[in-house]
Amino acid sequence: MTRIQLSRAVLAALGIVAGMAAAGAPLRAAESIRVGEVNSYSALPAFTEPYRKGWQLALDEVNAAGGVLGRPLEFVSRDDAGKPADALNAVNELVTREEVALVAGTFFSHVGLAVADYAARREVFFLAAEPLTDALVWSKGNDVTFRLRPSNHMQAAMLAEEAAKLPAKRWATIAPNYEYGQSAVAEFRKLLSEKRPDIEWVAEQWPPQGKIDAGPVVQAIAAAEPEAILNVTFGPDLVKLVREGTTRGLFKSRSVVSFLTGEPEYLDPLGAEAPEGWIVTGYPWYAIDTPEHKTFLEAYQARWNDHPRLGSIVGYVTVKSIAAIIAKAGSTDTAALVEAAKGVAVDTPFGPITYRAADHQSTLGAFVGRTAVVDGKGRMVDAVYRNGADYLPAEAEAAKLRPGG
Structure with missing residues (x-):
């Protein structure tokens, strides 16, 4: 074939492709809006597997209702193994090879920060589902990153409100x-000390994530003789801490305030060994009787034949948020998505939320209650939902916390 013949063949082929697109032929880009999703599936399955089930359920619902902008929503998912380098490799592949319209997910705070930095450099919209560090939307916030979960500041404020009522003065x-x-401890200490200037911080322990040696940790805290303890460990580390602390009597006659411990993914594994009376944030799925939650619970149980965890809520609302943002934007252009996300309203199993324009933080709240053992199971009792909007600084003040604010 001569060069001229080859050129004519190429042009003919292009003409055929263009004709197919015009006629609505099933080209991938025209069929679906692709979302790149990354999370720590292999590093923390207790949370991320329910999270995956949550976003799969929401994806089914969105697409059954006609999709977004008349197109189905598609998730292209990757495992970041809880490592920033793996997350960056995955996100880069999703953006450059899979040509996703936006990125969502991540669990660990340092991973979320790494992905947020990448998103800013590549001008890709990023909805951080789970990372809790305040830096994500404040000191290291950027134009393209938004966050769903209630932050460390928000949960610390909820817990400090209860902790301030305790008589304890010596804290570890x-x-x-x-x-x-680090961020959770700093926020809690600051907020509690503002409410109770008589508080004294007598000890601190910083075990490596996922590798706690609970014996020495418990021994060091006990030696300081605190009257109350703040715990921020979770997952297998929490189980080890509770068992060792119970064996050595660390929690006897001491108040404990604990981030996340009321979440089923962390409380369920403790069973009858669950601590009693800890003040915690969490998710008492068995005790929420609002219409929104009942609808979600029935759909989740029908789909998975299992009860939801907090991760299930996060995954579910991540998809609902993305669908709402794209619908409001009317396109998948990054600048349009950013503008649409500011102030967008989203219905969730916990009630309506918005994403604030000033700092890109959602107003999703959390339940605060106490741990108990009920029928041999760890449970969260006396739980009250705290609206996230009530535990955030005013938007004008939050804007000052961001770069250039």
Whole structure:
């Protein structure tokens, strides 16, 4: 074939493709809006597997209702193994090879920060589902990153409100030694000390995430003789801490305030060994009787024949948020998505939320209650939902916390 013949063949082929697109032929880009999703599936399955089930359920609902902008929503998912480098490799592949319209997910705070930085450099919209560090939307916030979960500041404010009522003056802290744990402790200490200037911080322990040696940690805290303890450990580390602390009597006659411990993914594994009387944030799925939650619960149980965890809520609302943002934007252009996300309203199993324009933080709240053992199971009792909007600084003040604010 001559060069001219080859050129004519190429042009003919292009003409055929163009004709197919015009006639509505099933080209992938025209069929679906592709979302790149990354999370720590292999590193923390207790949370991320329910999270995956949550977003799959929401995806089914969105697409059954006609999709978004008349197109189905499609998730292209990757495992980041809880490592920033793996997350960056995955996101880069999703953006450059899979040509996703936006990115969502991540669990660990340091991973979320790494992905947020990438998103800013590549001008890709990023909805951070789970990372809790305040830096994500404040000190290291950027134009393209928004966050769903109630932040460390928000949960610390909820817990400090209850902790301030305790008579305890001598406090100790136990937290994993990375961005999330450091940020949670700093916020709680600041907020509680503002409410109770008589508080004294007598000890702190910083075990590595996922590798706690509970014996020495418990021994060091006990030696300081605190009257109350702040715990920020979760997952297998929490189980080890509770068992060792119970064996050694660390929690006897001491108040404990604990981030996340009321979430089923962390409370369920403890069973009858669950601590009693801890003040916690969490998700008492068995005790929420609002119409919104009942609808979600019935759909989730019908789909998975299992009860939801907090991760299920996060995954579900992540998809609902993305659908609402794209619908409001009317396109998948990054600039349009950013503008649409500011102030967008989303219905959730916990009630309506919005994403604030000033700092890109959602107003999703959390339940605060106490731990108990009921029928041999760890349960969260006396739980009250705290609206996230009530525990955030005013938007004008929050804007000042961001770069250039």
